[in-house]
Amino acid sequence: xxxxxxxxxxxxxxxxxxxxxxxxxxxxxxxxxxxxxxxxxxxxxxxxxxxxxxxxxxxxxxxxxxxxxxxxxxxxxxxxxxxxxxxxxxxxxxxxxxxxxxxxxxxxxxxxxxxxxxxxxxxxxxxxxxxxxxxxxxxxxxxxxxxxxxxxxxxxxxxxxxxxxxxxxxxxxxxxxxxxxxxxxxxxxxxxxxxxxxxxxxxxxxxxxxxxxxxxxxxxxxxxxxxxxxxxxxxxxxxxxxxxxxxxxxxxxxxxxxxxxxxxxxxxxxxxxxxxxxxxxxxxxxxxxxxxxx
Ligand code: E4P
Numbered sequence: 001x002x003x004x005x006x007x008x009x010x011x012x013x014x015x016x017x018x019x020x021x022x023x024x025x026x027x028x029x030x031x032x033x034x035x036x037x038x039x040x041x042x043x044x045x046x047x048x049x050x051x052x053x054x055x056x057x058x059x060x061x062x063x064x065x066x067x068x069x070x071x072x073x074x075x076x077x078x079x080x081x082x083x084x085x086x087x088x089x090x091x092x093x094x095x096x097x098x099x100x101x102x103x104x105x106x107x108x109x110x111x112x113x114x115x116x117x118x119x120x121x122x123x124x125x126x127x128x129x130x131x132x133x134x135x136x137x138x139x140x141x142x143x144x145x146x147x148x149x150x151x152x153x154x155x156x157x158x159x160x161x162x163x164x165x166x167x168x169x170x171x172x173x174x175x176x177x178x179x180x181x182x183x184x185x186x187x188x189x190x191x192x193x194x195x196x197x198x199x200x201x202x203x204x205x206x207x208x209x210x211x212x213x214x215x216x217x218x219x220x221x222x223x224x225x226x227x228x229x230x231x232x233x234x235x236x237x238x239x240x241x242x243x244x245x246x247x248x249x250x251x252x253x254x255x256x257x258x259x260x261x262x263x264x265x266x267x268x269x270x271x272x273x274x275x276x277x278x279x280x281x282x283x284x285x286x287x288x289x290x291x292x293x294x
Contacts, residue, residue, distance in 0.1 A: 001026075001027060001028035002027045002028050002029075002228075002232045004232075004234065005029070006210050006234065007210075007213065008197075008209055008210050008213065008214050008215065008216060008217050009031035009032060009077075009078075009079045009215065009216040009217070010027070010029075010030065010031050010032075010216075010217060010219060010224070011030070011031055011032035011033055011034050011076075011079055011082075011196070011216060011217065011218040011219065012030055012032075012033045012034075012076075012218070012219065012220075012221060012224070013033075013034050013039070013198065013200070013218040013219055013220050013221075014033070014035070014039055014220065014221055015035050015036075015039035015040045015041075015042055015043045015068060016042075016043055016044055016068075017068060017071035017072045017075065018044070019221045020033055020072050020075050020076065020221075021075055022221065023221050023224050023225075024075055024076075026224070026225065026228050027224065027228065027232075029077060030075060030076045030077065031076065031077040031078065031079040031216070032076045032077060032078070032079025032080050032081065032082070032109075032216070032218075033069075033072050033075075033076050033080075033081045033082065033218075034081075034082040034113075034135070034162075034196075034198065034218040035065075035068070035069065035072075035081070035082060035083060035084060036084045036113065036137070036282060037084060037086060037282040037283075037285050037286040038281065038282060038285040040061075040064070040065050040068060040286075040289075041285045041286065041288055041289045043064070043068055045064065045068075046061075046064055046289055049064075050289060055289065055290055055291040056289050056290055056291065057290070057291055058086075058290060061286070061289055061290060065083070066106050069081050069083055069106055069107055069110070070106060070107055073107035073108070073109055073110075076109070078109070079216055080109035080110060080111045080133065081107060081109055081110055081111065082110075082111040082112075082113050082135040082137075082160070082218075083103045083104075083106065083110055083111070083112060083113060084112075084113035084137065084282070085099040085100055085103065085112065085113065085114060085123075086099065086282075086283075086286055087114070087115060087119070087120070087279065087282075087283075088279060088280075088283045089276065089279055089280070091119060092119055093119040093120070093122035093123040093126065094123075096114055096119065096120065096123035097123045097126050097127060099112075100112035100114065100123060100127055100132055100134075101127075101130070101132065104132045104133070110133065111133045111134060111135040111160060112127060112132055112133065112134050112135070113134070113135045113136075113137045113162075114127070114134060114135075114136060114137065115136075115137055115138045115275060115278070115279055116136050116137065116138050116139045116140075116144040116145075116147070116148065116161075116270060116272075116275055117138075117270060117275060117279070118266075118270055120136065121136075121147055121148070121151045121265055121270065122151075124136060124148070124151055124152055124159070125151045125152065125265075128152045128154070128155035128156075128157070128159065131156060131157065133157045133158075133159075134152065134155075134159055134160070135159075135160035135161075135162060135196065136148045136159070136160065136161045136162065137162045137164075137198070138162070138164060138274070138275045138278040138279065139161050139162050139163045139164065139178075139182075139275075140163070140164060140167070140168060140178070140272040140274040140275055141178070141272050142178065142181045142182055142185060142254075142256070142257050142259060143257070143259065143268040143269050143270065144161075144268070144270055144272065144275070145161050145163065145182040145185065145186075145193070145195075146185065146259045146260075146261055146263075146265075146268050147265040147266075147268040147270055148161045148193055148265075149161075149186070149189060149192075149193045149261050149265075150261060150262070150263060150264060150265035150268070151265035152192065152193065153190070153192070155192050158192060158193070158194045158215075159192055159193045159194070160193070160194050160195075160196040160216065161182065161193050161194070161195060161196065162196045162197075162198040162218070163175070163178045163179050163182060163195065163196075163197060163198065164198050164199035164274070164278070165178070165179060165197055165198065165199050165200060165201070165205055166199035166200065166201040166205070167199050167274055167278070168199075168254070168274070169201065169243055169245070169251055171274075172245065172251055172252055173251055173252045173254055174242070174243035174250075174251035174252060174253055174254060175199070175205075175243065175251075175254075176197075176205065176208045176209075176212070176241055176243055177243070177253055177254035178254050179195060179197050179208075179209065179212055179214055180212055181254060181256045181257070182195055183195055183212055183213065183214065184256060185256075185257075185259060185261070188261065189261055194215035194216060195214045195215055195216070196214070196215070196216040196217065196218060197209035197212075197214040197216070197217040197218070198217075198218050200217060200218065200219045200220065200223055201220075201223070202223060202226070203223060203226050203227045203230070203233075204241065205223075206219055206223060206227060207233065207234070207235045207239060207241070208235070208239075208241035210234060210235050211235040211239050211241065
């Protein structure tokens, strides 16, 4: 078990309550959990239903999702359970909000995940006005993180923004640099947005998230097991991180942008091709569990 608890809150990135329990027993605690449509599609019970020839109706899928997060909810601490709305590229903010309101009522410690798009940001703005906690997902740029800050200003609750490290690494950019840049930008902020390092692929990513004082990190069970297997090391003063690809070549540094957090959120360019690609992938994984295309 982990004796020195890091300041970064540790969330399990998954969709299986049994895995969350296993990790809790291994580490001694789990601060929170993030789920998404791809992870829910991989849930063993949903996989069992599909393997037996039973594809789900969208209502059944929602009920399964609810059951899963209700099982996870009591296992985790105050970082809560993030539940993602089902959104494609044409879903309007009002529809996301309606889903978000319902999902928020499922458990007492819910965070609703919306994508870092114009409509997702609008849904977040309306949500925080209704005291719904939000986690802004599929964040791939500092401008998106600036917009999250501006759109949710005044929120009584902490807002999460989730930069996706591994998916940037996958295309040759050092994803940890995005976490570093957002943290740097938020130094000059009111602190209401917390950085949740996501798409973590290995122990080095996790240690770098600690070293950068990311408020939270969401980590696949396998990576947490790897970390436990080597005795839960923590980054020391000399810890240096530089992202490399699978062949050991250095990843491209993402330059810091000087952005004014006081500008209206609509003034930031939110476009990022990985956000678009990510939404399409979530839709495809969600639909793979359904009887027919939703
Ligand atoms: C968590 O909120 C994210 O959905 C998750 O970390 C994405 O990870 P992936 O890039 O491994 O799918």
